[in-house]
Amino acid sequence: MTSMFRAMNTTLSNDLYSKLWNNRKTKVWVDDYLTEVSEEEVNTHCVRNRFFLEKIKERLTEIDILINFGAGFSMYPFLLDESIVHIEIDKPAIVNYKKAKISNWIETSELPRRDIHFLGTDFSKDYEEGLYVQIDGIKKDKKSLILLEGVLFFLDLNQAKGIFNFFDKIQNKGEYIGSVSFKHSIKETSVFKRLQRFLNDRILKTSKDDYLAIDTDFYIEKSKYTIREHKDYFMYSKELNNKINLNATDILNENFYLLQKTI
Ligand SMILES: C[S@@+](CC[C@H](N)C(=O)[O-])C[C@H]1O[C@@H](n2cnc3c(N)ncnc32)[C@H](O)[C@@H]1O
Numbered sequence: 001m002t003s004m005f006r007a008m009n010t011t012l013s014n015d016l017y018s019k020l021w022n023n024r025k026t027k028v029w030v031d032d033y034l035t036e037v038s039e040e041e042v043n044t045h046c047v048r049n050r051f052f053l054e055k056i057k058e059r060l061t062e063i064d065i066l067i068n069f070g071a072g073f074s075m076y077p078f079l080l081d082e083s084i085v086h087i088e089i090d091k092p093a094i095v096n097y098k099k100a101k102i103s104n105w106i107e108t109s110e111l112p113r114r115d116i117h118f119l120g121t122d123f124s125k126d127y128e129e130g131l132y133v134q135i136d137g138i139k140k141d142k143k144s145l146i147l148l149e150g151v152l153f154f155l156d157l158n159q160a161k162g163i164f165n166f167f168d169k170i171q172n173k174g175e176y177i178g179s180v181s182f183k184h185s186i187k188e189t190s191v192f193k194r195l196q197r198f199l200n201d202r203i204l205k206t207s208k209d210d211y212l213a214i215d216t217d218f219y220i221e222k223s224k225y226t227i228r229e230h231k232d233y234f235m236y237s238k239e240l241n242n243k244i245n246l247n248a249t250d251i252l253n254e255n256f257y258l259l260q261k262t263i
Pocket of ligand 1: 002003069071072073074090091122123124125148154155
């Protein structure tokens with residue numbers, strides 16, 4: 001669904017390749033989701049993707065490798081300079097499917113060739129040791145930007161803390177983390193309740209505590225990292241001249257953070 005949203009407003013997302021993932025089954029989900037949750041979700045996903053795309057492009061001389069945790073079907077490798085190395089991490093079924101599709105599209109010249117390493121992992125399991133060895137073998141002394149976009153929502157607080165400790169282990173001073181999260185206050189909005197209902201009906205999660213929200217303090221408390229940028233959908237929309245169509249309480253407002261390791 002995220003890819004289809006990005007494909008529905010490419011002027012805003014600047015993602016020309018997301019349309020490759022479009023299919024009829026996803027279209028049905030997307031239409032239901034836009035009606036039942038929020039029509040603004042096309043643009044919120046485009047703005048989120050655009051934020052990180054622009055931030056990475058602004059720092060191209062400082063980044064050798066993009067490590068995308070919970071990469072899903074995002075298409076950053078093809079939107080960025082070919083000199084960047086990519087590690088894409090997600091659940092094994094997702095990375096295997098993506099890897100096969102990407103290889104086909106490269107063979108048919110629908111996508112340009114890129115240096116991508118796909119790693120299958122589940123962040124809810126005991127993954128640290130094995131994943132560290134795999135990442136270290138590819139990353140070596142390369143300067144990284146780690147991306148955690150649209151993933152924290154699906155983890156619990158311990159898993160979220162654990163994944164940031166893991167980032168600290170693989171990064172050196174000067175390297176970046178891009179992260180997206182909802183603040184706690186979103187849970188009181190009618191749109192969030194509609195999102196919960198949509199996911200509960202279709203994805204079988206039932207507890208009201210299942211979907212993680214974290215406030216900016218979570219990032220401020222990371223003593224080795226400093227927040228370099230923090231924007232939300234409303235703030236970055238202004239910069240992009242994206243006209244907002246709905247009331248604030250009908251918009252799933254995500255926060256985008258760019259942290260840099262300073263110690
Ligand atoms: C909403 S999608 C976002 C995908 C991508 N980052 C984007 O913004 O287009 C969330 C992704 O997180 C992955 N994910 C969620 N929980 C995970 C877990 N426990 N381990 C690994 N990946 C997970 C999902 O498989 C999915 O691809």
